[in-house]
Amino acid sequence: MNYPIYLDYNATTPCAPEVIEAMIPFFAEHFGNAASKNHPYGWIAENAVEEAREAVARLIGAKSKEIVFTSGATESINLGIKGIFEAFQGERQHFITAKSEHKAVLDTFEEIEKKGAEVSYLPVNSLGEIDLEGLEKAILPHTKMICLMWANNETGIIHPIEKIAQLAESRNIILFTDAVQAAGKIPIFTQGIHLMAISAHKLYGPKGIGALYVRHNHSLPKPWPQIHGGGHEKNMRSGTLNVPGIVGFGKACSLRNQEMGEEVVRLEVLRNQLENQVLELSDTFLNGSQNNRLPHVTNIAFAGVEGEELLKKINQKVAVSSGSACTSITPKPSHVLKAMGLDSDLGRASIRFSLGRSTTSQEVEQAVNWVRQVIHKLRDA
Structure with missing residues (x-):
């Protein structure tokens, strides 16, 4: 596959x-x-x-x-x-x-x-x-x-x-x-x-x-x-x-005890690379603090697009989620983002990107390019 x-x-x-x-x-x-x-x-x-x-x-x-x-x-x-x-x-x-x-x-x-x-x-x-x-x-x-x-x-x-x-x-x-x-x-x-x-x-x-x-x-x-x-x-x-x-x-x-120190540094660099480039798109917002967070995670809201369609399109080439895997089967906005004050539409149009052991710089670059394409296409539709 x-x-x-x-x-x-x-x-x-x-x-x-x-x-x-x-x-x-x-x-x-x-x-x-x-x-x-x-x-x-x-x-x-x-x-x-x-x-x-x-x-x-x-x-x-x-x-x-x-x-x-x-x-x-x-x-x-x-x-x-x-x-x-x-x-x-x-x-x-x-x-x-x-x-x-x-x-x-x-x-x-x-x-x-x-x-x-x-x-x-x-x-x-x-x-x-x-x-x-x-x-x-x-x-x-x-x-x-x-x-x-x-x-x-x-x-x-x-x-x-x-x-x-x-x-x-x-x-x-x-x-x-x-x-x-x-x-x-x-x-x-x-x-x-x-x-x-x-x-x-x-x-x-x-x-x-x-x-x-x-x-x-x-x-x-x-x-x-x-x-x-x-x-x-x-x-x-x-x-x-x-x-x-x-x-x-x-x-x-x-293995985590052995690898965690180096992985923290590597993944933070890759996460920042992804986050900074995606946030260059207009009307995109970081959900949560830029400080005091896990090094491999970013959650980004995309205004002006419909959440379900956004997730469907992104996942054609990049596997991501809109929140917890345990609640992703429902179309409701994330309860976490709701608690943070995001309105329902923006909550539904938010994507969590979480990187890991096998993530490469090339994959991040490809993911960013695909996100750009999808957002432009959805907003122009």
């Missing part, structure tokens, strides 16, 4: 060849169940899982015992939020999040609201930033959790997690961060953080595997399990472990 240029790395990334190579033996030769403690098939699988757990922990600055493997970030988010809600059952509970969070977070909070939780949804400004004073004022005596993403999946905006962690720590409140778009892209940490969701397929690992970081040795409660049956993963997430996926996740994290 003649694929278009791929600039949708925030939606998913291809498995690195080294990741595939590491996984293959665990589909056939080393096919054992990691919970089989009585023979070598199980021992080899278990050892591979624990090595991968250490690699995942190293990427985020955690201890290996703090990593709970899940089927992906959405499950990790559900486990973290619903699990804490259940841990505090019987008490009055208040949670704080932001209007620009991923739908996995917003929809999960909507579910616990139905069961009696109070949730405050912080606004963001036109750059997608939250107000730290507003966050502090939103804290109530019965606030149990602050849940804010590390970096936004649509605009790349990075929240001041260090300051948020200090605030949460000073008030003895659980801090949960969706670090899916940050892990493996920029250096991150766990100090002051209680829960963190990450996903393998966003950092050149396989789909269907993710993790929840759960802070140990702290007085605040850990989430209650949402899946029961066997007590796997320290009784926090029962189910036979996806050994090939976990091995691939671990290998991807090791």
Whole structure:
């Protein structure tokens, strides 16, 4: 198939060849169940899982015992939020999040609201930033959790997690961060953080595997399990472990630890090349801040064109999206851009370009030329 240029790395990334190579033996030769403690098939699988757990922990600055493997970030988010809600059952509970969070977070909070939780949804400004004073004022005596993403999946905006962690720590409140778009892209940490969701397929690992970081040795409660049956993963997430996926996740994290520093610099140059040239077109606008954002992402609004037609035409030669892959099946404008104050038409006519490991300068040049052609054609029509 003649694929278009791929600039949708925030939606998913291809498995690195080294990741595939590491996984293959665990589909056939080393096919054992990691919970089989009585023979070598199980021992080899278990050892591979624990090595991968250490690699995942190293990427985020955690201890290996703090990593709970899940089927992906959405499950990790559900486990973290619903699990804490259940841990505090019987008490009055208040949670704080932001209007620009991923739908996995917003929809999960909507579910616990139905069961009696109070949730405050912080606004963001036109750059997608939250107000730290507003966050502090939103804290109530019965606030149990602050849940804010590390970096936004649509605009790349990075929240001041260090300051948020200090605030949460000073008030003895659980801090949960969706670090899916940050892990493996920029250096991150766990100090002051209680829960963190990450996903393998966003950092050149396989789909269907993710993790929840759960802070140990702290007085605040850990989430209650949402899946029961066997007590796997320290009784926090029962189910036979996806050994090939976990091995691939671990290998991807090791690669990211090695490559991330150079990649940050390379991708920022390419992103700026794309962004600056596209913004030379009249009536185009950057969505979000030019500062304090992920190095590989830009989100650009194109005035004077119809959003659905724009996306359809661009994707003939350049694979991009108008927002989160989880919500791109609907023609509605992005809830993130709406929270930032963009009107519906401009929100629908916005495109997220996200670059990655295989992106070249030549591809960026070709993408820019195609965008120019499409915009001129649509505006002249």
